[in-house]
Amino acid sequence: LRRDVQKLAKEDLITKEYGGIRIKKEQNGESMIEQRLSLNLAKKEEIAKKAANEIKNGDCIFLDSGSTTLQIAKNLTYHENLTIITNSIPVMLQTLNQGHTVISIGGKVRKSEQSITSFDFLFNFDRLNIEKSFICCSGFSSNNGVTDYSLEEVETRRRILQMSKINYLTADSSKLNKTVTIKICDFNELDILICDNELNENDKEKLINEIYII
Template sequence: MSSGLNERQQRIVDELKYKGEVKISDLKERFEVTDMTVRRDLEKLEKIGELKRTFGGAILTSKDVALRERSVVRMAEKERIGRKAALLVAPGDSIFIDGGSTTLQVARNLPEHSKITVVTNAINVAAELSERKIPTIVIGGVLIETTNSMVGQVAIESLSRMAFDKAFLGGTGVDPIHGLSNSNMHEAEIKRLAIRKAKEAYVVMDHSKFGASMLFSFATLSDIHAIITDQVPDESLDMACQAADTSVILA
């Protein structure tokens, strides 16, 4: 437990690290306390630099949770999702894989010497593919250290000249109204372009991202072919996927 925090405040910090955002109404119900108590907790956490308060809630001071921290959260679920996604790749495919702890599992589950071409903006994904002797193109750009991803104008210009059979993308949240979202503006821009350049776009995410809406939306549900995940979404999200003709593939 962080120094000076009570158990409730520490749990708020932990949830922020997983989701990137919390809402006062949710915290009030979860901890069975008043609005004022939650607001005091958030005020204290903001003073010590753990979060930034927003209207109705709070976000992480830095919305990018380091990849090394995320990679150990729900690892079994992410491995299953990665295996399921890798099965969708056919010989001869040209695919795009972006940065993230779940997309890394997609790369790890591609068979060695696969007769495909992978384009990626993630250094760790490229390293994994190199070990698996899979032809890989790494796009350049500005490095985001927290996710090992390359972004910016150089990356955008590279992607704009390519086309993919399939794209496999991570996401920080999915919501019926806000769609698929991410906490980093520059990564969201890359995801948005990759979806446009792919015949089929898949988002790989575990169930903890359901109902979360991060700052930057990169796609509506109808923009993508399917969400590959480990649990059936709740009724509202499931119905929204059906209405958008977006499949939910369970791993």
């Protein structure tokens, strides 16, 4: 038990107190990205492979901040001549040595997501022709659309959605029928949902009228 407590404390999941322990709660309900990297990893890897198949050599793409888009970045090694625009520091580090052009959004660095959120005076990508954007979220449902915890992340995503020709939502099935703090968009502002294969038929029937699913 003592070893387990030490391991949990080292992973910053608990706080040791006199006579006991306390579970650390995430601020605003949002988890640290490091803690999410291994959560539903098989589903995220499945989504990443599907997303990589949608990307063609020479594409200009946007990869959002998130653990799922980091898995997409890992699948771009054999693509050629991509222009990758991102606000994710882990995505930047992953793609720097893949031979692609990597463009970072300037702005405020968020420690929890290791991401950069942009403000209008720093965002000057209007001349870029983004062909495909891959957007993350914390929850999505047919009733409430696509939602997330951070207003700053949402503002960046909404701007990208306006600029991109094809908008993909990359979200695993654990986020279905979940609604959190801030709305990113409705399904009609997206083109394609890339999800894992654990969506049941009833959920697919509800969503298929809203968005194309792969």
